[in-house]
Amino acid sequence: KQLAPQPENTKTQSLAPHTADAAGEQMNTNTGLPINDDQNSLKAGDRGPSLLEDFLFREKMTHFDHERIPERVVHARGSGAHGVFKLYKPLTEYTKAAFLNNTDVETPVFVRFSTVAGSRGSTDLARDVRGFAAKFYTTEGNFDLVGNNMPVFFIQDAVKFPDLVHAVKPEPDNEIPQAASAHDTFWDFISLMPESAHMIMWAMSDRAIPRSYRMMEGFGVHTFRLINAEGKASFVKFHWKPLLGVHSVAWDEAQNISGKDPDFHRRDLWDAIESGNFPEYELGLQIIPEEDEFKYDFDLLDSTKLVPEELVPVQRVGKLTLNRNPDNFFAETEQIAYHIGHVVPGIDFTNDPLLQGRLFSYTDTQLTRLGGPNFQEIPINRPIVPVHNNQRDGFMRQTINRGKTSYNPNSLSGNDPQQVKESAGGFVSYRERIEARKERLRNKSFFDHFSQARLFFNSQSDPEKNHIVDALTFELGKVKTIAIRERMLGILVQIDKDLATQVAYGLGLHLPDVLPTNQSIPADGNPADYQSVQVDG
Numbered sequence: 187k188q189l190a191p192q193p194e195n196t197k198t199q200s201l202a203p204h205t206a207d208a209a210g211e212q213m214n215t216n217t218g219l220p221i222n223d224d225q226n227s228l229k230a231g232d233r234g235p236s237l238l239e240d241f242l243f244r245e246k247m248t249h250f251d252h253e254r255i256p257e258r259v260v261h262a263r264g265s266g267a268h269g270v271f272k273l274y275k276p277l278t279e280y281t282k283a284a285f286l287n288n289t290d291v292e293t294p295v296f297v298r299f300s301t302v303a304g305s306r307g308s309t310d311l312a313r314d315v316r317g318f319a320a321k322f323y324t325t326e327g328n329f330d331l332v333g334n335n336m337p338v339f340f341i342q343d344a345v346k347f348p349d350l351v352h353a354v355k356p357e358p359d360n361e362i363p364q365a366a367s368a369h370d371t372f373w374d375f376i377s378l379m380p381e382s383a384h385m386i387m388w389a390m391s392d393r394a395i396p397r398s399y400r401m402m403e404g405f406g407v408h409t410f411r412l413i414n415a416e417g418k419a420s421f422v423k424f425h426w427k428p429l430l431g432v433h434s435v436a437w438d439e440a441q442n443i444s445g446k447d448p449d450f451h452r453r454d455l456w457d458a459i460e461s462g463n464f465p466e467y468e469l470g471l472q473i474i475p476e477e478d479e480f481k482y483d484f485d486l487l488d489s490t491k492l493v494p495e496e497l498v499p500v501q502r503v504g505k506l507t508l509n510r511n512p513d514n515f516f517a518e519t520e521q522i523a524y525h526i527g528h529v530v531p532g533i534d535f536t537n538d539p540l541l542q543g544r545l546f547s548y549t550d551t552q553l554t555r556l557g558g559p560n561f562q563e564i565p566i567n568r569p570i571v572p573v574h575n576n577q578r579d580g581f582m583r584q585t586i587n588r589g590k591t592s593y594n595p596n597s598l599s600g601n602d603p604q605q606v607k608e609s610a611g612g613f614v615s616y617r618e619r620i621e622a623r624k625e626r627l628r629n630k631s632f633f634d635h636f637s638q639a640r641l642f643f644n645s646q647s648d649p650e651k652n653h654i655v656d657a658l659t660f661e662l663g664k665v666k667t668i669a670i671r672e673r674m675l676g677i678l679v680q681i682d683k684d685l686a687t688q689v690a691y692g693l694g695l696h697l698p699d700v701l702p703t704n705q706s707i708p709a710d711g712n713p714a715d716y717q718s719v720q721v722d723g
């Protein structure tokens with residue numbers, strides 16, 4: 187029974203013509219032929235055989251045979267909801283983005299929460315990072331904030347992402363385990379990548395086992411840019427702050443719940459919205475003046491670092507309310523295509539090498555996952571503004587473009603789409619001056635892998651610290667290769683000696699035993715240096 191009102195907005199109106207409600211309608215084929223018998227296939231005689239001629243059977247079975255599409259290569263397990271975003275105060279000083287300037291507008295949003303490592307049918311309460319992706323359907327096109335529930339990431343450079351994911355995902359010979367962390371390949375990789383130390387602290391903390399999607403923060407992770415109408419840029423970190431606060435379950439509870447209800451978070455989100463108990467999150471911004479780019483002892487372009495809120499407070503600038511469940515999981519939650527490259531005028535990128543790589547990856551994977559170049563025409567992906575350009579054809583094209591010309595410039599057509607001047611809202615990339623040598627390297631400003639890991643560990647209360655120790659002991663206890671456990675202790679000791687000592691104790695190892703391995707890890711070296719230490723050693 188539907189208890190909550192079903193609010194309308196410009197996006198739900200745009201979806202309406204694509205929805206179907208069959209109640210009381212006659213059953214027919216995809217070509218509209220009324221169906222008389224959907225119970226029996228066409229047979230020769232009373233007891234068969236079935237006839238190839240049976241086009242009704244063939245149509246039904248062929249469609250069924252092709253119902254599945256590839257799951258997302260990461261974040262396969264997810265749950266979505268519609269909502270609206272309302273701005274508290276105009277941000278004209280920082281950005282010209284229309285949806286961040288007008289407090290009267292309610293911007294439609296579709297959010298998808300997810301785990302990262304498990305497959306589509308895996309349990310919600312795995313110890314894992316959670317995705318928090320939001321698509322804002324603005325009057326200037328879609329803006330996607332594709333974030334996680336942790337403010338940092340495992341790696342600094344996108345070129346390591348396939349390695350990270352190959353290590354995190356179930357091992358290739360036996361597809362075990364679904365859990366993100368408890369296996370040799372994951373900890374092997376992590377123990378060889380000191381840059382993951384900070385993220386590992388978050389991933390082994392209570393943040394990795396949220397009580398509910400309604401009680402989870404979200405972070406854009408990278409430093410982005412805001413640009414105002416005068417062309418002045420500021421750096422920005424995006425945050426979501428849940429109005430219910432941040433809550434987690436204990437690991438024992440997580441394991442119990444996973445056994446009893448693998449849909450725990452999905453059910454919680456659905457039921458809350460059905461009962462009118464709408465999840466709410468405030469959008470937070472940490473705004474950093476461009477002049478302050480080099481003010482900190484970490485690099486703003488390094489996604490393994492956060493900007494401490496004590497240094498740059500989070501301003502709460504608006505509220506997202508999730509107020510409607512999807513009508514159809516596949517059509518909406520599964521087919522939605524997020525991409526951090528979906529920006530609007532007034533929001534732009536930085537040179538964070540992780541962000542830069544993501545700009546390639548999302549569209550690329552969606553071309554396969556959603557079957558070709560026309561996936562932006564799928565109703566959930568369409569912007570609320572009409573689309574006009576010279577892109578044409580391809581598998582599953584929906585739009586019937588009129589006219590003879592699909593090129594620009596042309597002198598034949600009176601109605602081809604026109605480029606939009608910057609002053610009229612046309613997107614112009616931020617005019618950043620680049621003077622550089624082309625080189626494959628990592629800047630020294632990315633080398634301190636342990637200070638913020640330590641800061642995070644020390645920011646935890648005693649029970650929370652104990653949970654981190656327990657999590658590491660539990661997860662590393664599943665690792666079969668003792669050298670990997672020892673190498674991890676070598677990483678942990680550089681974060682906090684007590685932490686390493688307790689984990690070592692739990693694993694039945696003595697810290698002194700592992701110090702020689704530890705000493706071979708350059709305290710501030712990058713992974714490339716580390717590899718060479720290994721090879722030479």
Ligand code: HEM
Nearest residue numbers: 258261298317318319333334339344347406407543547551
């Ligand atoms: C999903 C790539 C880092 C958040 C995905 C997908 C890919 C991908 C290929 C599947 C998309 C789809 O099938 O539609 C990458 C690469 C990364 C990276 C190459 C780094 C180089 C990150 C980071 C975050 C993040 C740092 C968080 C800030 C997400 C989320 C989803 C996702 C939330 C799920 C989106 C959804 O719900 O559909 N990523 N990712 N990713 N990624 Fe990333």
